[in-house]
Amino acid sequence: MQEFYLGVDVGSVSTNIVLMDKDNNIVSKKYLRTQGRPINILQKGLKEIKNEINNFEIKGVGTTGSGRHLANIILGADIVKNEITSHAVAAINYVPNVRTVLEIGGQDSKIIVLKDGIVTDFAMNTVCAAGTGSFLDRQASRLGIAIQDFGALALKAKNPVRIAGRCAVFAESDMIHKQQLGHNQEDIVRGLCQALVRNYLNNIGKGKDILAPIVFQGGVAANKGIKEAFVEALDTEIYVPKHHEVMGAIGAAILAKEEIKEKRTTSFKGIDIAENEYNVKGFECNDCSNMCEVIEIYSDGKVIARYSDKCGKWTNSLNSENQKLA
Amino acid sequence: MGQKVGIPQGLLFFDYYPLWKEFFSELGAEIVLSSKTNKDILDRGVSTCVDEACLPVKVFHGHVCDLKDRVDYLFIPKFISIYKKEFICPKFLGLPEMIKNSIKDLPPIIDIHIDLRKSKINIVNSIIKGGKYFTPSLIKISSAYNKAFKYYEKYIKLLNQGIIPMDAIKMYNSSITHKTKDNDNKPKIMILGHSYNLYDEHISMNVIKKINNKGINIITPEMIDENKARKYSSKLPKRMFWSFGSKIIGSAFAIMEEIKLDGIVYVSSFGCGIDSILLDIIERRSRKETIPFTLLTIDEHTGEAGVNTRIEAFIDMIKWRKKNEAHISTHG
Numbered sequence: 001m002q003e004f005y006l007g008v009d010v011g012s013v014s015t016n017i018v019l020m021d022k023d024n025n026i027v028s029k030k031y032l033r034t035q036g037r038p039i040n041i042l043q044k045g046l047k048e049i050k051n052e053i054n055n056f057e058i059k060g061v062g063t064t065g066s067g068r069h070l071a072n073i074i075l076g077a078d079i080v081k082n083e084i085t086s087h088a089v090a091a092i093n094y095v096p097n098v099r100t101v102l103e104i105g106g107q108d109s110k111i112i113v114l115k116d117g118i119v120t121d122f123a124m125n126t127v128c129a130a131g132t133g134s135f136l137d138r139q140a141s142r143l144g145i146a147i148q149d150f151g152a153l154a155l156k157a158k159n160p161v162r163i164a165g166r167c168a169v170f171a172e173s174d175m176i177h178k179q180q181l182g183h184n185q186e187d188i189v190r191g192l193c194q195a196l197v198r199n200y201l202n203n204i205g206k207g208k209d210i211l212a213p214i215v216f217q218g219g220v221a222a223n224k225g226i227k228e229a230f231v232e233a234l235d236t237e238i239y240v241p242k243h244h245e246v247m248g249a250i251g252a253a254i255l256a257k258e259e260i261k262e263k264r265t266t267s268f269k270g271i272d273i274a275e276n277e278y279n280v281k282g283f284e285c286n287d288c289s290n291m292c293e294v295i296e297i298y299s300d301g302k303v304i305a306r307y308s309d310k311c312g313k314w315t316n317s318l319n320s321e322n323q324k325l326a
Numbered sequence: 327m328g329q330k331v332g333i334p335q336g337l338l339f340f341d342y343y344p345l346w347k348e349f350f351s352e353l354g355a356e357i358v359l360s361s362k363t364n365k366d367i368l369d370r371g372v373s374t375c376v377d378e379a380c381l382p383v384k385v386f387h388g389h390v391c392d393l394k395d396r397v398d399y400l401f402i403p404k405f406i407s408i409y410k411k412e413f414i415c416p417k418f419l420g421l422p423e424m425i426k427n428s429i430k431d432l433p434p435i436i437d438i439h440i441d442l443r444k445s446k447i448n449i450v451n452s453i454i455k456g457g458k459y460f461t462p463s464l465i466k467i468s469s470a471y472n473k474a475f476k477y478y479e480k481y482i483k484l485l486n487q488g489i490i491p492m493d494a495i496k497m498y499n500s501s502i503t504h505k506t507k508d509n510d511n512k513p514k515i516m517i518l519g520h521s522y523n524l525y526d527e528h529i530s531m532n533v534i535k536k537i538n539n540k541g542i543n544i545i546t547p548e549m550i551d552e553n554k555a556r557k558y559s560s561k562l563p564k565r566m567f568w569s570f571g572s573k574i575i576g577s578a579f580a581i582m583e584e585i586k587l588d589g590i591v592y593v594s595s596f597g598c599g600i601d602s603i604l605l606d607i608i609e610r611r612s613r614k615e616t617i618p619f620t621l622l623t624i625d626e627h628t629g630e631a632g633v634n635t636r637i638e639a640f641i642d643m644i645k646w647r648k649k650n651e652a653h654i655s656t657h658g
Contacts, residue, residue: 066631084639085646108632118650119643121618124636207609289364290528 007253013106154225
């Protein structure tokens with residue numbers, strides 16, 4: 001029987017799952033669109049893995065991403081970590097002397113500065129989503145281009161067009177204006193790549209020392225146009241790891257492996273949870289003026305989790321119910 | 327029962343509440359507070375306030391809506407300057423007018439002017455004007471102010487000992503005078519920002535408690551002696567003429583020089599003009615001292631995931647760094 005570690009990254013746009021062996025080799029990876037249904041997509045991914053690989057045992061589970069707590073409830077994780085730490089750990093695994101990690105995901109983008117294998121500084125985008133994957137997604141569909149072809153098209157451009165990059169809404173109107181003027185599509189696409197990179201470096205990278213070796217990861221790293229725009233702007237080589245789109249999940253798996261060294265046994269609920277029936281119900285608690293939107297997760301008719309209440313009344317009542325059951 | 331004076335729990339509430347409360351109570355008024363900031367107050371504030379204002383000003387509008395039907399007077403002073411040759415944020419200069427324009431059916435507003443920019447004489451007139459709503463006697467007003475000021479001094483003393491305002495407000499008129507000593511081995515993080523952002527548990531999504539609960543000792547600008555902060559901020563090449571600026575920059579510089587700080591978290595409301603300058607000056611300085619710095623921008627968001635992730639990652643990084651330092655020192 002083979003022994004693997006499971007890493008799960010539930011993000012706003014994609015849900016990523018990796019299966020990793022004890023030497024940090026990736027046995028299987030899944031990159032699935034979250035589509036606002038994280039639980040179902042997570043189950044779908046597990047099912048696919050189960051059908052692909054026979055006879056294995058999960059030794060440990062780590063979850064990360066904005067949906068890491070939800071994933072923990074479903075899976076029973078050994079470690080629940082934020083995206084910054086997970087991405088940093090994964091980058092160090094591939095490039096041990098990495099100094100800068102550029103990560104662009106669906107709703108957020110981050111820069112992580114490292115020294116001697118530890119994180120010394122980081123920044124994430126503030127309230128605005130310009131300079132993230134969603135921005136590109138949106139503009140690609142505006143132009144009627146599949147996001148997969150975006151990068152290759154950008155590389156064909158000879159005279160990139162300047163497009164305002166500070167705000168997604170401004171960029172869109174600027175882009176439409178350039179279209180009406182009759183510019184080539186590839187020049188506009190290249191211009192968009194440069195606008196995103198400019199915005200990223202001015203906003204997130206502001207005041208940071210961006211030193212080589214640089215690792216570029218996240219879903220957007222698949223886009224060659226963006227990578228080229230970074231190389232141009234920073235004037236150094238940029239390394240895009242093979243599994244760049246699932247680095248968060250890889251980090252979570254590595255962290256789970258470390259955790260299991262001390263913890264010994266996993267809390268994983270078993271691969272068969274892929275077959276369970278989950279329902280989510282929400283209600284507005286009217287007991288005080290906060291009017292929290294409480295969320296309940298049911299598995300086979302039983303409440304397994306309740307959260308999002310500020311005062312903790314609902315969360316705690318569930319904990320005490322569980323204790324009684326135990 | 328005396329007449330009811332309503333005090334909104336917003337903006338400068340955490341800076342002056344004991345002074346205001348004791349002054350009006352001493353004159354026989356009954357103090358009524360608005361509820362703590364909640365979703366309803368936020369919604370009402372956003373819908374009544376002009377769109378361009380910052381989040382704390384909108385929240386303040388919500389507090390006024392919450393109070394206006396249950397009081398005889400609203401206390402909304404017009405803050406112009408609280409120190410010689412300094413100004414407070416421009417939004418405070420027109421606050422009573424803004425409220426009167428945006429919200430209908432208001433009780434009378436006690437909108438005395440607080441202006442110490444040129445001299446301290448003005449403030450005496452303002453105190454008398456405020457007191458005259460309740461008594462014609464100048465002697466009563468003056469003794470009420472003196473008593474209130476003693477409470478206020480005690481409140482400031484508690485803050486300077488490192489007690490957070492939410493707790494100090496409950497303690498200043500009790501017999502408790504000191505706090506239990508912090509465990510010095512824990513990492514220390516300074517949390518910067520305006521008092522009305524930091525200590526409002528709803529707006530800040532409880533960032534102080536969230537950080538504190540992760541085994542971190544916290545320091546905020548209110549814990550630093552005002553004169554000390556002013557001394558440090560005067561080292562800037564250009565005089566800082568915003569009072570908030572000299573307080574936040576001065577206290578940050580003082581702490582960075584005097585103790586070994588592990589990190590700085592700046593909580594800023596989206597679109598704050600003063601913060602845009604302050605946080606850049608502080609970030610540059612912290613970079614020089616290699617102290618990690620992070621910015622939390624807050625607006626009307628109710629999803630806490632963004633704030634939680636940033637706090638968690640920041641603390642992870644600090645603990646990682648600390649562990650590494652310990653590692654080096656044992657071997658070298």
